[in-house]
Amino acid sequence: VGQPDLDRLLGTLEAALGPAGVLVDPGLLQRHACDWSGEDRCAPVAVLRPRTTAEVAAALARCNESGWPVVVQGGLTGLAGGATPRRGEIALSLERLGGVDALDLPTATLVAGAGTRLQDVQQAAAGAGLAFPLDLGSRGSCTVGGNVATNAGGNRVLRYGMMRNLVVGLEAVLADGTVLSSLLPMLKDNAGYDLKQLFIGTEGTLGVVTRAVLRLYPEPIERITALVALDSFDALTSLLMRLRHTAGSLSAFEAMWADYFECALSTLGYARPFHAQHPFYAVVEVEAAEPVADRERLESTLAAALDEGGVRDAVVAASLEDAARIWRIREGAGELIGRLAPAMAFDVSMPLALMPDYVRTVGAGAARLGVRAFGAFGHLGDGNLHLIVAPGSASDGAAVDALVYGALRGSVSAEHGIGRHKRPWLAHTRSAAEIATMRGLKRHLDPRGILNPQRVI
């Protein structure tokens, strides 16, 4: 295949999508959240911008006939390189498939196009007195299609689950242009195989998500946030278990190891919330139905934990500004990575019992490698640990990878997905039988291998 084949294909695509539906600019260089080396920055040979599901189907059918590789794109905020084009790929952007409709109050659902930004879904829900609980730092850019395709997580998984739990119905297009559409607002439907599961978290390799029915929840009357200092990992898990029982609506439990905490404070210039330094910190968030009673319950739970030991200090935010200041320490991770550049970010999960030894082992190994910075934090309630490592020299990257994944008994990707960057490590988490089954599914549903090739598996 060469330029004449591409020209012929682009001609049929333009006939299907109209002139505004096919952008061809050989100099086009897209900005991706996860770009971290020159080699990754590669312009797509064209960007397709369908406006409807039918246009997505027409575009895919044509690319499939030609066997032309397609990279599917949403808000370009992914952290695993899944949407970054490889040489010669056509990009299929869902940006024009946006918009929220069919807000159903009794069922508490809405329908959103794949190109709808997460923030717009949250605002549409808020306009109806409800909330869409998925929340990520990239809410202003990331889109529903990408949230579904990556099974996005975020801070409130503890209470609401990941994106998979929030998708009630889905419309997706297979590689050959077949449209599978199941968009009725029904929370229960066991009529045959639940085909939407094929497209949630498979990162666009088995089909292209075009629309989703999303589940909404009541907007909590108030969120109460606390920052807690603790003396051990055991104290962290004890507090998590205690809060789970006394506060029915615990919505976040974010742990920070001292190295992350100190690095965030000093690098980002934040005020120190406690006088002393402590080995562990946790950001706790409770969704309150009765703000006064729930705040008292949280305070008395923390007081009891202080008395019994383990918890060394705690502050409950008295204002939204206080709460934002507490969250900033935890959410400063993105900025921290920027300041420490070049820095590597990891997103692993494991049984909680293994976590303290794991962090110790990796931290000691990182020190031996002479890293500039090392920090650990994560969504403790979900077993999800994030690591930030700033290698001493660029050439240490491979050694850091080997260290982080080598010591891991768990998942090489808790929430960011596999994409291109983590593909070499997939076999660390999944067995040969599992990978063979994934490959078989891929070949079965996309026999010509046009959808996001060389991603995930």
Add this chain to the structure above:
Amino acid sequence: VGQPDLDRLLGTLEAALGPAGVLVDPGLLQRHACDWSGEDRCAPVAVLRPRTTAEVAAALARCNESGWPVVVQGGLTGLAGGATPRRGEIALSLERLGGVDALDLPTATLVAGAGTRLQDVQQAAAGAGLAFPLDLGSRGSCTVGGNVATNAGGNRVLRYGMMRNLVVGLEAVLADGTVLSSLLPMLKDNAGYDLKQLFIGTEGTLGVVTRAVLRLYPEPIERITALVALDSFDALTSLLMRLRHTAGSLSAFEAMWADYFECALSTLGYARPFHAQHPFYAVVEVEAAEPVADRERLESTLAAALDEGGVRDAVVAASLEDAARIWRIREGAGELIGRLAPAMAFDVSMPLALMPDYVRTVGAGAARLGVRAFGAFGHLGDGNLHLIVAPGSASDGAAVDALVYGALRGSVSAEHGIGRHKRPWLAHTRSAAEIATMRGLKRHLDPRGILNPQRVI
């Protein structure tokens, strides 16, 4: 294939599973919850009783080599005929793969074998001060494997979701004996395709579930139950929406149309909870973190709804006995079906907005058919409606099916699955493209078609 082939196969199976692992009794007639006609009662040619996942794998590999059809069995409580043997099938019972282990307190998970009864999972969780929230009337007989394979629902889906939401990890065996095992207690894991989704709700047609990691929740301090009488369907949905906002922990909202309610009271001889008769009733359950405050909140919400109209009367249970009496009316459905025998039970779902007209249409049609009884009730918050119809004569069954499904724009199975009984109606809910995709998956994962043939698709 004939008796010599079967004898040869049974010989290899006995070599793999031991003599106690293969029961052969040509007169063996199993009792199934869903048996409703003589034709359905068919003895399996043998019952396999593996004790380990390796034995399940060995048994399936041998049946697959011979191309011999296998029906997978758990507690035999399914309502769609999926586990009822067809002539010539070998039954694979998971009854000896029971037992709970690996209870992980910080993560709030446990691992259960497929043969573990639901009630035993609930008790193991309670023993650790936690709760497994899935709950069905058949809890004493149904098993984890069946709960997973049918994506079981029940009364608390509103708060906790269906079985799919409660499965953290899974082990399953493919038709050819390949074992896929992912049993680490991690709530987040986006490392490649989430293969467990292939086995949840696919009713044993794509693989056999052998073990599951299940998610536990804090045991609520108290459950508060109320029975409410209302004057319209709109009042029902208004109350649902109101309770969703004022009670963060609404765990059940079960609606009953007057015809079901009156039929349950008179047929089962229950005391009348309200003096007057009303068009609609609802059982409301709230999980309380602070019993006194939560009860007051529920009472004031109901009082406000009474003042504004729509709600005509309400009682909040003052004791566990009161609560049990309220639930008995709703849960009397099973007994009611027995008393009305022969009676047909339906399990459909639809957008809530369509539900009142649907029940009116089907009720009027049923009256025209001269049915002996007609009743509607369901998990309103989930869009799930159950219908009980006692046809005037056995020959009216087909007409009732046509009536119930003909008027439906929604799912022919909200929670019971498709099995054998609803297979003819699958195309009413799923498109030709969806059914072709399901068939393709089935052929891909079970090319010889040995697993639960003629079920689902």
